Amino acid sequence: MRKSFKPIPLAATMLLLLLQSCSIDEERLINQTNSDNSSDFPQLLMHTEQEYNSVDITEPVNEAKHGAFYSPQIAAAVAKANKAAGATTEYLTMQTENIPIWKYNGHDQSIFSDGTTEYTMKFKIIDDEEYNAILSIAGSVVDFDKIPSMANYSDGIMTLYGPKNNILFKAECPQPDLTEFKDTLEYYVNLCEELGESPETKSGTTDIAEVTQRLQKRGFDMSNATVSLENNCVIIQQTHNTNSPQFSSSQLTNNTPVFSRTVLSTDLSKVFKTYTFSGGQLLSLSTYKYMPDGDMYVNITGNETRIPLPSRIETMQLVLQNGIPMVHTTITSYTKNRITIYNNNL
C-alpha cells in the first residue's frame, strides 16, 4: 500500500508544535540581534549570506589540462580504459546529467539559539538556450518555467518554488536540533578570543618556531605533521589515516598512506592551495583566491573580529568513473560571501 511521503515522527511533531507555540516567526526577526539571553525568543546565532556562480565539469584526465594528475600510473590506466572501450577518438561520451552547466546559486541561512534553523536556496541555470541545445540530444527540451528554482525551509515547512515564485511543493520537515552546533560556535568564538588577536590584523612571520607555536595554540596535532616555510608561505604536511572514510571513496588510495599539503599565508589567515596525495599520486588540488579589500568575511560581533573568506575556489579531484580516471573540477565564484556570528547571543 501507499505510504505517506514524509511521515512525521511523534517526537518531531511535538517539536513542531512546541516551535509553533513559540511563535518564532516574526518575533525572531525582531529579537534576532537582542543581546538579552533571558528573552523567551530564540536569538540569531549565525547568519550566512552567499551568492555565487558555479560549474561542475567531469572529464577524462588530459595531460595538457591536468598535468599535475597525469602520472605514468594514470597514463597507463587511461590507455587501458581506451583500449577496453575500443576508443579510436578522444571524444567523450557523457551522460546528460553530467554536462557542465554554469549555475547561479544563492544561499541564506540563519541558525537560532534554540537549535532551530531556516534557510533559502536559490538556483538558476545561467544560459538556458545553451542548456536546451545540449539537452535536445536526449529528447528533452526543458521548459525553465517548470524547474524548481528556490527552496525555503522555515518553521518546519520545506517549500519548493518555480522561477515565478509559484509553489511546486510544500511539505513538513522535522526541525533539526542544532544545539550541538551552538556549542561548536561557542568553542570557535572562545578559541578566537583565547588567541587574543584577529588573524586579519595579525602580522605574518617567517619564524618557523613561531608558526608552529601558533598552530599548536589552535589545537593542531603535530604528531603526524610537519610545518615548513617556502616562498613566503607556510606549508603544513599531514599524514592521514587511510581508513578515513573521506579517502576510501576515491578508490585510488589502495591502502597507501594519504597525506595532505596545505599552503597558507604567513599570518595563517588565508589558505592558498591544498593538495592530497596517495602513494605519490595527486588526488585533489584546491586553489583559493581572495578579493583585495573585499567584503567577504566572517564577522564575529561583539569582539568585531573579521576573517577573510575566499572569492573563488577551484577544486580538481581525481575520480574513477566506470574504471576510467577522470578529473572532476568544481569552480565556485562568489559575488557575496559573508558569515556573521552573533557572539552576544551565544
Added chain:
Amino acid sequence: MKTIRAILTVFLFGIFTYNAYAYSLPPTTVQREDVYFYWIHGLNDDYAFWKHMCNSLTPNNGSTITLSYNSSHEGGAAGIAKDLNKKIRKDKKIVLIGHSAGGVIARQIADMNDNVIGVITVGTPNQGAGIVSSVESESYMEVLNRLEDRIRTLEDETLNALAISGFPFTTFVAPIINVVYHFTLGNDIDDAINNVYNELDLYVSPFTDQQLFWDLAPDSHFITELNSTDIDIPQICIGGEEDKWQLFRIIGTAINLNTIKTSGISQGYDMEIIDQYIYGALNVIAEIIHYHNAAYDALGWAGIIMPWLYATREVIIPSRKNWESLARYINIGVHTDWAEEIGACHYEQRTVRVPVYDPEITQIDPYNPSSGGNGSDLNEFCDMPAGFIGYEDRIETVFVYDPHDGVVGANTAYINNGNIAKYTVQGVNHLEMGALDTPLKNIIDEAIDKVLNMKKRSTVVISGEAVSMTGE
C-alpha cells in the same frame, strides 16, 4: 481429350472466376448516411472517450454509436469482440473506428461480421505492444532498481564525505550528519523510493488482472491469430508520433509532470501522490544539498582558525555534485531511461560532419586559402561564413526513437497484411486524443471518406497534416 478439356475448362473457369471476382468488385462507395459508425474505446476507457470526436465527424442521426465494454472481461479481446458484435445492428453497412485496444477488437469484429465494410484503427498496437512484454518481464522496474542502487550509493558516499573524523571536526560536522542521516536519508529517501514502487504497482496492477491487456502482447495468441487472418475489407491504421511511453510518462520527470497537469489527461491519476514523489524527491535532495553546503561552510570558517581542516573538506564537493546530478536526472532524464527500458528509444553514437571555423578570421579573402578561399571567386567555400576552414568528423550521442516502441508508435500500429493504409499523424496520443483542434480530427475525417470509397487493395493518397503515409 475430354479429360484434358475438362481440366482446362475448370482451370480457365477458375481463372475467369477469380479475375471476375477481383475486378468486378465495385468500390465500396457509400454515403456516410448509409452507414452505421461504431466507435470503440481502448483499454480501461469508456464510451465517453470518443464522444466529442464522433459527434463532430459523423452524422448524429442514430447512425453514430459509441460502444462500451468492460476491460476486465474474462474472455479478453476475443470475448469482448464477440459480445460487442451482438450489439451491432445488422440492417446497414458498418464502419468500425477503434482506439488503442479498441482497434484490435474492431478488427476481430470485422472478421466475424460481414456487414463491416471498413475498419479504422487509431493508435492501436496492431503488432502488439512491447510495453506488455515489459510488464510481463518486469523490465520496466529496472530503471527504478538502478535509481535505488544509485541513491543507496550516494547515501554511503554522503555519510562518508560528511563523517570526517577527528576533533574538532566532529564538533562541527556531527550535528549536520545527524540531521542528514536521521531526517533526510534515513526516512525520506526510503519513503520516496517506496512511493514510486507502490505507485508503479498501483498503476500496473489494474492492467495485469485483465486478459485484454495480456492479449496485446506481441506474441499473444490473440495478436498472432488476428494477424494471420486476412480480413478482406479496407482498413486504415493511424499511428502516433508522440507519447510513445504514455504509461510511464506518469512516473517520468518533473517536466512531464507539468505537461500532464496542464493537459486533460491528469484525470484519473493521483496527482497528489505524483507530486510527492517527483517534487518530494527534489525537495529531499534540496535538503541534502543544503546540509552539504552547511558542512562545507562550517569547515571553511573553522579552517580559518584551524587551517589543517582545509585539507579534507573538499571531499564534500563530489558528494554534493552527485546529488545535484540526481536532481537533474529526476528533472529531465528519467523518462528517457523508462522509454529505453520499454523499447521505445535508445541512444546511438553517430559520426557527424561539422564545419570548423577559425575564430580569428572574420572576413573571407577568396584568394587566401587560410581564410576559407581557394584562389577563386567560385570556390567551394564561398557560401560558408568567414573563417570556415573545413569539416571534421565528430561522434555525437543521439537519442533515437525506435519504430517498435512500447505503446502505439509507427510500425507497432501497422498491420502487415490485409488492405491497409498507414498514416502517422500528430495527435494520436493520450495527451491530445480528446481534443478536436488537432490534425487527428481531419485525418479521421479523411480516413472515413477513404474507407468508404476505397477499392480493395487500392493505393490511398492522403494529404493534409499527415506526417507520413503509405498505402497499398
